[in-house]
Amino acid sequence: MPIQGRFRDDVEGWTELREEYVPGLRDLDGFSHAILIYHFHRSDAEHLEARPFLEQETHGIFAIRSPHRPNHLGFSIVKIQRIEGNRLYFTEVDMLDGTPVLDIKPYVEYFDRRDDVKSGWVDKLFTEGQIPEETIIG
């Protein structure tokens, strides 16, 4: 599992819907990316401050993406490959196998792709557009 799926595009995953929800997938295949909201089902810890991967300092849980958070909600953007029956296949995966998906939404350029972004403590790790070597642990 890469820390963030964006940096690993050769791993394909899929999420499977109950049959009753399959009509809800109609026209999602016109989008290049989807937002997945899911349950960090392997975490039963809650740390209000923690040190993320790659980082030397601790930060508040709402300033990092750690699973050990109140409500244990996870969020990932994935690249849609195809939809077949009740399965959505995607790359840029950063979820554990068996993760319970709670919602799927289309990633919409005009709402979700923001300009003039400051990324706090993360910015120093991606100086000059470089991807830190340790980002990919999968």
Place this chain on the structure above:
Amino acid sequence: MPIQGRFRDDVEGWTELREEYVPGLRDLDGFSHAILIYHFHRSDAEHLEARPFLEQETHGIFAIRSPHRPNHLGFSIVKIQRIEGNRLYFTEVDMLDGTPVLDIKPYVEYFDRRDDVKSGWVDKLFTEGQIPEETIIG
């Protein structure tokens, strides 16, 4: 309430945390944007296919951002203005007053700002970078 907060930057909102969660906000103020995950508490309907605002056709619920979805989870990107005590103040609001917020995450340019995005049925509404007049209803 604008349909999508991005197109209305003169409205400020805030979300209030229980005192016990305030340490979790530390260093979020270094980020320009936050991701809010919340409960669409005013919807008790579930429509697997629906016609969104601005659109003539119906689409599957996982290809639109309607509140009338399984699990009723909402997702917005907001622009951080400041943090004071247990309150996060932001603009680019598109939530109803009283919305229960379930999680706050930092918006990270390197994970969340995607290139080469296709936005399905939405693309035709934003031809040549124009914002549809009807987007702003607030």
